[in-house]
Amino acid sequence: MSRGSQKQPYRYLIFYKPYNVLSQFTDNGGDRATLKDFIPVSDVYPVGRLDRDSEGLLLLTNHGRLQHRLSDPRYGHSRTYWVQIEGTPEETALQQLRQGILIQGHRTRPAQVTQLKEPTMPPRNPPIRYRKTVPTSWLSLVLQEGRNRQVRRMTAAVGHPTLRLIRVAIEHLTLDGLRVGEWRSLTPDEQQRLLTESALN
Known part of the structure; x- marks a missing residue:
C-alpha cells in the first residue's frame, strides 16, 4: 500500500461549546463564531448538534460509523x-x-x-x-x-x-475537566468504552 493511500487514524474529541457558537466549522451566513475559532483539527465533524444558543458537551470525530450510531435514535x-x-x-x-x-x-x-x-x-x-x-x-x-x-x-x-x-x-463522557471553549482528545480508555457502548468493538 502506498503512503498516500494509508488510512488516517480515527480522531475523537470532546469540546465545551460556549453559548453563541455554531456547531460547525464554517458560517455561510456571515461572521458568527464557529468551531474553527476553537478547534485547530481538520476533518472531524460534530456528532449531532448543539444549537447556537445552547452550551456544553460536543463530541467530534472522523469515524463515520460512530457518528451514525450516536445520531440515529434507533440506537438510543x-x-x-x-x-x-x-x-x-x-x-x-x-x-x-x-x-x-x-x-x-x-x-x-x-x-x-x-x-x-x-x-x-x-x-x-x-x-x-x-x-x-x-x-x-x-x-x-x-x-x-x-x-x-x-x-x-x-x-x-x-x-x-x-x-x-x-x-x-x-453516554459516559462529561464536561469534567474542561473549561468553556476548551477541547481535548479522548483517552484510549474513553475511546474503547465509547466504541463498545456503540457496538463497534
Whole structure:
C-alpha cells in the first residue's frame, strides 16, 4: 500500500461549546463564531448538534460509523442536559416530560427528568434576562434521542420555556475537566468504552 493511500487514524474529541457558537466549522451566513475559532483539527465533524444558543458537551470525530450510531435514535444513546426553565414545575408537568411530549406530530421517547438545585456552572455570556417576579428552576433531562430543538420544545409544551440549556454528558463522557471553549482528545480508555457502548468493538 502506498503512503498516500494509508488510512488516517480515527480522531475523537470532546469540546465545551460556549453559548453563541455554531456547531460547525464554517458560517455561510456571515461572521458568527464557529468551531474553527476553537478547534485547530481538520476533518472531524460534530456528532449531532448543539444549537447556537445552547452550551456544553460536543463530541467530534472522523469515524463515520460512530457518528451514525450516536445520531440515529434507533440506537438510543443517552444525552444528559441541565436546563434552566421559567417558573416552578408541578409534578404533573414533570410526569408529562417523563412520559413523552407530542411535538410536530411525533411523541418524544420517555425521558429521565429530575429537579436540580441550581448547579455551579460558569456564567453565560451574555447572561439570561433576570426578572424579579418570575422564578426559575433547574431540571436534569436524560434523553435517548436528539431531535431539532427538542428540549426547548418539550419544556415549552408543559408551560416552562427554556432559559438556558447545557449538555453535560453523552453516554459516559462529561464536561469534567474542561473549561468553556476548551477541547481535548479522548483517552484510549474513553475511546474503547465509547466504541463498545456503540457496538463497534
